[in-house]
Amino acid sequence: MxxxxxxxxxxxxxxxxxxxxxxxxxxxxxxxxxxxxxxxxxxxxxxxxxxxxxxxxxxxxxxxxxxxxxxxxxxxxxxxxxxxxxxxxxxxxxxxxxxxxxxxxxxxxxxxxxxxxxxxGRAAPVIEYGGLRFEPAAQRLWLHGEAVTLPRRERALLQALLQSRGQVLTPVQLADRVYGWTDGVESNALAVHIHNLRRKLGDALIDTVRGEGYRLGTPP
The missing domain is CATH 3.40.50.2300 (Response regulator)
Structure with missing residues (x-):
């Protein structure tokens, strides 16, 4: 967030x-x-x-x-x-x-x-997306019932996508949510985080929308 x-x-x-x-x-x-x-x-x-x-x-x-x-x-x-x-x-x-x-x-x-x-528009404290369950307050994640540990910035990226399901987020919007204003951001850092999330949670989880950005893909 x-x-x-x-x-x-x-x-x-x-x-x-x-x-x-x-x-x-x-x-x-x-x-x-x-x-x-x-x-x-x-x-x-x-x-x-x-x-x-x-x-x-x-x-x-x-x-x-x-x-x-x-x-x-x-x-x-x-x-x-x-x-x-x-x-x-x-x-x-x-x-x-x-x-x-x-x-x-x-x-x-x-x-x-x-x-x-x-x-x-949701009351539950847990976000569910297919086999994913994410608890934003505690920053905890489960995939098919198994706990998954992610680095802080990968969690922030996943949370941004989960809370904006159906929307395309630009690289700038995602970088704001992951890094904020003060952290230096290498040009390929966001792509590395997305690659890591796909590897850990499923290749189809994040769609690339050419020329626009990224959005949630197929639920695992």
Whole structure:
């Protein structure tokens, strides 16, 4: 999952980014509302985590503007404003969830996975595709009932394809979900990961759409 984190506190932002990456998220972190606008204009994100106390614009005003413009990315508000009236105002402004600081990272991760399930129109915490069963929250995979261990980036690539079944994802979209913004990406790295997934899970699992990108193929 490719996530945009908007948090101006350097220490907290660094910790949340590292924690979410350890749970399999690809995280782009910005500290200002203007940078968040630019990120959303240039890149597709699955989720947004939004702090309200930004230096250049109040987070609620930013969120309300996004919703007026038709932006529908799931947004979790992460803030120190803990009053009931603050939560009500945030939800009415367009937030999909609201978490008060200080918070537990495991709870944040669980809430983000719940948001993704709702956005994808599914309630079950496990994604099934033929003989594949993938549990995003725990980053666990089974093939025909047997546990399969994959490196982090192969899991991220598989998860992106499973959550976008029926859609063609471009190499840029996949690279965003696998590497995020900060990691250097060698030109053939994505092709190597796809080759490895086909070898481990079945040659027909990933279709190459010439000139466009990749999509899920035949279920194993």
């Amino acid at each position: 490719h996530l945009l984190l908007i948090e101006d506190d350097a220490l907290l932002g660094d910790g949340v980014q590292a924690g979410l990456q350890a749970h399999g998220f690809s995280v782009a972190w910005v500290t200002r509302a203007a940078d968040a606008d630019a990120a959303l204009d240039s890149t597709a994100f699955d989720l947004v985590v939004l702090d309200l106390g930004l230096p250049d614009q109040d987070g609620l005003s930013l969120l309300a503007r996004w919703r007026r413009l038709g932006r529908d990315e799931p947004v979790l508000v992460l803030t120190a404003r803990d009053g009931v009236e603050h939560r009500v105002t945030g939800l009415n402004a367009g937030a999909d969830d609201y978490l008060v600081k200080p918070f537990d990272l495991d709870e944040l991760v669980a809430r983000l996975h719940a948001l993704m399930r709702r956005a994808a």
